[in-house]
Every structure is written in structure tokens, then in C-alpha cells.
Amino acid sequence: MNQFYYKTLIIIFFILMSSYATLSAEDKGLIFLPKAKMRGVISLEEAISKRRSVRTFKPKELNVSQISQLLWSAQGVTNEKRRFRAAPSAGALFPIDIYIAKRDGIFHYERASHGLLATGSRDVRAELAVAALGQSFISEAPVSIIIAAVRNRVTSRYGERGNRYIDIEVGHVAENIHLQAVALGLASVPVGAFDDGAVTEVLALPSGVEPLYIIPVGYEKL
Numbered sequence: 001m002n003q004f005y006y007k008t009l010i011i012i013f014f015i016l017m018s019s020y021a022t023l024s025a026e027d028k029g030l031i032f033l034p035k036a037k038m039r040g041v042i043s044l045e046e047a048i049s050k051r052r053s054v055r056t057f058k059p060k061e062l063n064v065s066q067i068s069q070l071l072w073s074a075q076g077v078t079n080e081k082r083r084f085r086a087a088p089s090a091g092a093l094f095p096i097d098i099y100i101a102k103r104d105g106i107f108h109y110e111r112a113s114h115g116l117l118a119t120g121s122r123d124v125r126a127e128l129a130v131a132a133l134g135q136s137f138i139s140e141a142p143v144s145i146i147i148a149a150v151r152n153r154v155t156s157r158y159g160e161r162g163n164r165y166i167d168i169e170v171g172h173v174a175e176n177i178h179l180q181a182v183a184l185g186l187a188s189v190p191v192g193a194f195d196d197g198a199v200t201e202v203l204a205l206p207s208g209v210e211p212l213y214i215i216p217v218g219y220e221k222l
């Protein structure tokens with residue numbers, strides 16, 4: 001009897017797995033983003049000189065092209081053959097995962113398909129602001145980009161030194177986002193002051209995924 005149940009369970013498992021594998025990306029809930037543009041309207045020098053930490057945002061949503069461009073600048077694939085990304089990574093081990101929090105929920109950036117996968121359907125921006133020691137502008141920005149890391153992708157090869165590499169890498173990713181925001185006529189601010197556990201809980205991050213930076217992005221309110 002037990003063996004019968006066991007076999008039935010295995011068969012059901014394989015039927016479910018094979019039907020999942022045949023689902024299209026849309027069926028799996030993936031939202032495709034428009035292709036990122038490779039040309040902007042201002043020079044890199046202008047973007048560097050204009051970048052400023054901005055903490056006041058208009059209540060105006062970002063469109064999908066702007067979100068696409070920001071996520072591409074963070075972790076988009078820039079070399080299809082080797083799967084290298086927009087920011088450098090020690091040993092090409094790529095410990096960084098990107099999430100965004102916006103009015104309609106929480107999303108994971110799926111870099112391979114340049115898409116978004118919903119991981120939560122609630123607007124958690126106000127809770128995120130509380131988790132970031134009450135930095136209320138986080139709840140006002142239309143989008144917050146969360147740079148997170150999976151440490152053992154790097155420490156399994158480099159040991160303790162890997163932790164240093166991750167902290168450096170986060171800076172590469174963040175600066176790309178800030179400069180891309182300026183190039184899009186948007187404003188941003190890097191937020192490092194937050195309660196790690198509270199942010200992990202608010203975003204329901206999977207085990208092993210550690211939030212390192214929150215970058216609210218939007219239109220500056222002058």
C-alpha cells in the first residue's frame with residue numbers, strides 16, 4: 001500500500017513538472033520588459049556631474065521603459081555569449097539579485113529574459129520606509145530598487161574575501177543605477193541605513209538573500 005502511494009506521488013510529481021516546463025514564460029507570470037536602449041540623451045560626464053542624492057519625489061509613476069532601463073543598468077546581460085552583465089563581478093560569480101518594490105507589488109528582476117517576476121502583490125513601500133529607520137521618502141518614491149546578495153555564491157570560492165568582493169560589487173551596481181537615473185531625467189538616493197531583518201521580512205526575501213542597498217527612484221519634487 002505504502003509503495004503504491006509512493007509510486008503514485010512520484011508519477012503526479014513528474015506530470016506536474018512536465019506541464020510546468022511546457023508553460024510559456026507569460027504563463028509562469030513573467031512580465032517581459034522592453035529592450036533597453038543603448039543610446040541616451042546626455043553624456044556620461046553630464047550624468048556624473050548631475051548625480052545628486054535626492055529625497056523628495058513627485059507622486060508620478062515610472063513607465064515600463066524607464067524601469068527596464070534602470071534594471072538593465074543594474075544587472076542586464078551585456079554579453080549574450082558569456083552571459084556577462086552591466087556591472088563587473090569577481091570571478092563572474094554574480095552574487096547580486098535585484099528586486100523592485102512599487103505600488104502594484106514586489107518583483108524580482110529576471111535578467112536572463114529581461115523580465116519581472118512578481119514575488120508579492122502588496123504595496124510595501126510604507127513598510128519599507130519604516131524598516132529603513134523611518135526614511136519616509138521611500139514610501140513616496142514610485143519605485144525602490146533593492147540590491148540584494150547571495151553571499152555563498154562567492155564565499156564558496158573565495159572564503160571570507162568573497163564578502164569584501166560582494167560589498168564592492170554592490171557599489172558598482174548602485175552607481176550604474178544612479179547614473180542611469182540621471183540619464184533618464186530621474187532622481188535617486190542610495191539608502192544603506194535599514195534594519196536588515198525587517199527589510200528581509202517586508203520583501204519576503206528567500207532564505208540566503210541579503211538586502212544590501214535600497215535605491216528609491218522617481219521624479220524630483222523641487
Ligand SMILES: Cc1cc2nc3c(=O)[nH]c(=O)nc-3n(C[C@H](O)[C@H](O)[C@H](O)COP(=O)(O)O)c2cc1C
Binds near residue numbers: 053
Ligand atoms: C553606503 C551609503 C549609504 C547611504 N545611506 C543613506 C541613507 O540611508 N539615507 C540617505 O538619505 N542617504 C544615504 N546615503 C547618501 C549620502 O548621504 C550622500 O551620498 C551624501 O550625503 C553625499 O551626497 P550626494 O550623494 O548628493 O553626492 C548613503 C550613501 C552611501 C554611500
